[in-house]
Amino acid sequence: MKKIAILTNGGDAPGLNAVIRAIVKTAEKNNVECYGFIEGYKGLLDNNFVKLDSKGNASGILNRGGTIIGTSNSTNVFNLKVVNEKGEVEYKDLSDVCVQNIKDDGFDCLFTLGGDGTQKSSRDFSLKGIKCIGIPKTIDNDVVATDVTFGYNTAVSVATEALDRLHTTAEAHHRIMVLEVMGRYAGWITLESAIAGGGDVALIPEIPYDINKVVEKIENRKAQGKQFSIVVVSEGARPKDGTITVKRTLNDGQGLDNIRLGGAGEKVALELEELTGLTSRTTVLGYTQRGGTPTSFDRILSTKYGVKAVELALQGIFNVLVTYKNGEMSYATLEEVVGENAKVGAASSNIRTIKMDDPLINVARNIGICLGD
Numbered sequence: 001m002k003k004i005a006i007l008t009n010g011g012d013a014p015g016l017n018a019v020i021r022a023i024v025k026t027a028e029k030n031n032v033e034c035y036g037f038i039e040g041y042k043g044l045l046d047n048n049f050v051k052l053d054s055k056g057n058a059s060g061i062l063n064r065g066g067t068i069i070g071t072s073n074s075t076n077v078f079n080l081k082v083v084n085e086k087g088e089v090e091y092k093d094l095s096d097v098c099v100q101n102i103k104d105d106g107f108d109c110l111f112t113l114g115g116d117g118t119q120k121s122s123r124d125f126s127l128k129g130i131k132c133i134g135i136p137k138t139i140d141n142d143v144v145a146t147d148v149t150f151g152y153n154t155a156v157s158v159a160t161e162a163l164d165r166l167h168t169t170a171e172a173h174h175r176i177m178v179l180e181v182m183g184r185y186a187g188w189i190t191l192e193s194a195i196a197g198g199g200d201v202a203l204i205p206e207i208p209y210d211i212n213k214v215v216e217k218i219e220n221r222k223a224q225g226k227q228f229s230i231v232v233v234s235e236g237a238r239p240k241d242g243t244i245t246v247k248r249t250l251n252d253g254q255g256l257d258n259i260r261l262g263g264a265g266e267k268v269a270l271e272l273e274e275l276t277g278l279t280s281r282t283t284v285l286g287y288t289q290r291g292g293t294p295t296s297f298d299r300i301l302s303t304k305y306g307v308k309a310v311e312l313a314l315q316g317i318f319n320v321l322v323t324y325k326n327g328e329m330s331y332a333t334l335e336e337v338v339g340e341n342a343k344v345g346a347a348s349s350n351i352r353t354i355k356m357d358d359p360l361i362n363v364a365r366n367i368g369i370c371l372g373d
């Protein structure tokens with residue numbers, strides 16, 4: 001192996017630069033040249049890449065948020081939206097252009113840093129003969145086969161800090177404070193931040209909620225003299241007899257990410273205000289969860305992921321996703337992770353949601369967090 005390329009694709013997550021740095025350093029140590037495609041699969045399609053150098057552009061980036069090589073979350077090269085000469089929208093498979101680029105550039109392996117959508121393309125490239133190694137990035141922590149994705153710990157920390165801050169203002173005003181957090185169709189950020197931040201209620205996509213159960217919890221707190229409550233709501237949460245709250249549906253239609261979630265927190269806050277008579281306020285944490293500097297946990301995890309990825313490539317192990325399982329770095333085949341038989345999750349893709357026998361559910365219930373059921 002002489003020459004490798006990295007791309008970062010999909011929504012950014014804290015730790016991307018730490019992974020890039022670890023890959024570059026480990027590659028250089030083994031006399032392998034490292035390059036980065038600009039803006040994810042878009043750069044691969046346009047054959048736009050830069051040389052990465054641990055003493056140059058890949059230096060001083062360990063604690064930096066974002067990604068030094070950019071990302072895009074709307075470029076599915078296997079089904080790309082293009083406008084033809086007649087001005088009509090068409091969807092085209094341009095993956096062979098990418099394959100040719102990789103061959104012409106002489107890259108021996110492509111490292112794809114991304115979530116389930118990115119890894120699906122990675123798997124599809126591997127089926128076309130490209131040697132790929134995926135690294136699971138997402139604040140949502142919803143990638144199959146790994147216990148934790150990088151970026152997730154930072155998102156939980158940001159949400160926890162927000163809950164600490166909401167606590168004091170909620171108490172001062174005797175209010176219900178609702179915090180809406182990200183995570184798409186998985187409730188990991190909600191559940192862990194509610195545990196870490198002393199939330200009273202955590203509404204996750206995996207448990208469609210009954211608003212009356214939440215009201216009961218708040219009334220019980222009132223009866224104990226607690227005039228305020230903290231409610232953490234997943235953006236993908238839904239009532240048991242209703243649907244998820246969609247902010248916008250994009251009419252480019254065909255990608256995994258054509259639904260913008262948003263509004264679940266406000267919906268819950270309005271109902272709680274009406275049903276309890278307590279004033280409610282909503283905070284939507286949004287992109288602060290994935291911007292900025294990674295926690296030390298994410299810097300270490302990202303570094304482990306990057307080192308392991310290059311080690312696997314040097315051992316000739318390709319078409320896998322690097323995983324962190326039971327405290328150890330390992331790997332699973334891309335086929336296991338996003339292939340047709342990997343139906344593990346919910347919604348439209350193979351995502352890892354919280355199972356009802358997950359210890360976190362038990363912990364939450366035992367400390368009295370209402371899960372809306």
Ligand code: F6P
Nearest residue numbers: 011073138139140182183184261
């Ligand atoms: O997947 C990461 C994530 O931040 C989700 O938690 C959120 O729903 C989504 O991306 C937002 O995506 P976009 O960057 O397209 O607004």
